[in-house]
């Protein structure tokens with residue numbers, strides 16, 4: 245029997261134009277973290293295209309060519325309802341029998357739409373008796389059999405160019421303008437943890453920054469003393485550390501975003517630490533754990549000192565603003581668990 | 595790992611003689627080879643502008659190819675390996691035991707070029723270098739995970755989700771409580787979430803698999819019994835009804851999740867043997883067919899056939915022989931009783947004639963009958979395989 249094929253070095257087909265990088269745009273390459281099971285951005289796209297290839301797609305859009313009488317012109321038309329020809333729409337008109345123009349027009353026709361489960365059929369006739377091409381809605385399929393010369397010819401003669409920005413029909417990319425420097429950022433979210441996206445110009449993490457900003461906003465009263473506290477200081481602090489640690493980020497990767505101007509993300513975390521019930525400041529710049537937690541751990545001195553040690557390391561890194569690692573993330577998770585267990589035990593006691 | 599399930603090596607549930615026997619999975623594959631399939635999916639191709647176009651027939655009384663479904667356009671002259679991969683891809687996530695694919699070279703579908711069953715052996719080229727070339731070329735989508743090629747639902751049901759090893763190599767029917775992993779200890783029926791999820795997926799896939807099938811034209815050479823066998827609808831519906839008999843109301847246990855509705859269950863029941871044996875002549879034919887197996891065993895021990903290697907404590911050979919003879923006679927009787935009982939199952943479930951479980955005085959008897967049923971199907975596979983082997987050159 246055949247072993248199933250697993251090749252790591254499979255590439256996307258060549259296309260006659262320059263596509264944006266498969267990873268995304270304007271990213272700091274060293275910060276990117278692949279999602280579980282992914283080998284590279286290109287591999288992820290190759291696998292996706294194989295899995296959702298035209299023959300396994302459920303629906304299709306039929307486009308067909310209609311020659312003009314007495315003129316060397318052809319219309320590309322879309323059969324909107326196969327049973328009612330009068331509802332067909334003209335997508336574009338070009339000279340002669342130009343399949344390259346037709347395929348680019350098909351792509352531009354649906355630019356911006358989500359088309360993963362729909363294929364395109366290009367036919368010589370409305371009935372679909374003579375299909376000439378079929379494919380997925382994506383640049384590699386829509387630009388099949390098109391040469392660089394075709395691209396230049398169509399651009400110069402007709403001003404027709406592939407609207408590549410809108411050809412992300414599978415929604416691979418997530419976009420955002422960097423909140424700090426304004427540069428356009430995009431990331432292939434099928435391939436990477438989006439929080440690992442970092443602006444290659446200013447170092448801010450646009451997606452992480454936005455999400456954490458909203459989270460921190462909920463705990464703002466703990467620091468400003470004003471408004472309604474929705475999230476406790478500890479919850480906000482430990483969640484933030486966990487989040488930052490999972491992608492090796494520090495507070496300097498965050499932008500002001502949802503926070504007031506005078507409170508930087510770093511000041512915010514320091515403020516949360518000061519207001520923490522779990523980590524209380526102790527003499528000599530050290531931190532002690534809340535009495536409830538200490539009582540809970542009293543039976544086991546080893547684990548008590550281990551937890552305190554880890555908590556102090558964590559508190560110190562918070563004061564320094566990071567960078568946080570997955571060890572810090574694990575400590576944050578551990579502290580949340582220990583506190584939850586302690587509170588549960590206390591409840592059962594009463 | 596997963597190739598364990600399709601290899602041709604000894605190991606069988608119902609191993610009577612000590613000669614080497616192929617695994618039950620291999621036997622299953624052989625009896626459901628293309629020549630014994632009773633249903634078919636029809637594909638054909640034409641060539642234009644040096645491109646091959648692959649079409650699927652969606653109804654038999656068609657007049658032009660515009661009524662067919664276009665599956666793909668591939669560069670160059672027809673390449674069967676490419677067309678087969680496309681057919682595999684087009685049937686991704688469907689359960690197609692007993693259905694074969696046929697490829698013709700003309701619209702009228704008179705020139706058969708190739709046919710086979712839906713599985714990795716018949717659909718994937720054995721030429722690995724060529725397969726690699728196709729995979730790299732972007733001519734056709736190549737699905738590369740084993741579950742993508744699981745047209746019998748066997749990989750999904752027989753491979754441990756934790757460590758990816760096959761649970762066992764001698765049980766073909768899907769009986770959740772038997773799916774225990776020797777390697778890591780995982781037990782499917784203990785993980786209720788995963789178990790009911792799997793059942794939901796299988797049910798919705800079964801229901802979705804019914805499109806564009808047509809009966810094969812000439813069934814003369816196919817044993818009638820093959821039409822009674824399946825590996826998924828019967829065990830699945832038996833399991834679900836077993837749960838219901840345990841007191842779990844259907845709506846509560848199954849109607850909540852995505853993709854499983856009462857309609858799915860009804861469809862599954864209609865695909866199972868329980869629907870077929872409602873008809874007395876089929877029920878009796880089924881009893882006769884499977885009884886030959888029990889009769890063989892009984893005759894074997896009665897007439898001095900060899901005994902199992904492991905002796906029975908406290909008995910001599912004669913007593914052992916007598917015991918086994920009686921045991922097989924009991925089993926035969928029980929099989930007949932249970933089949934009679936279960937021939938009412940579909941009517942009960944669909945509310946046609948019988949309105950309550952009162953008819954079945956003892957739910958436990960009923961449940962026992964349901965779970966034994968899977969074994970009876972394995973017995974049928976054994977018998978059919980012997981028949982197939984007899985017919986093979």
Ligand SMILES: [Zn+2]
Pocket residue numbers: 422423424425426427443444445446447448
């Ligand atoms: Zn920036």
Ligand SMILES: [Zn+2]
Pocket residue numbers: 754755756757758759775776777778779780
């Ligand atoms: Zn296992």
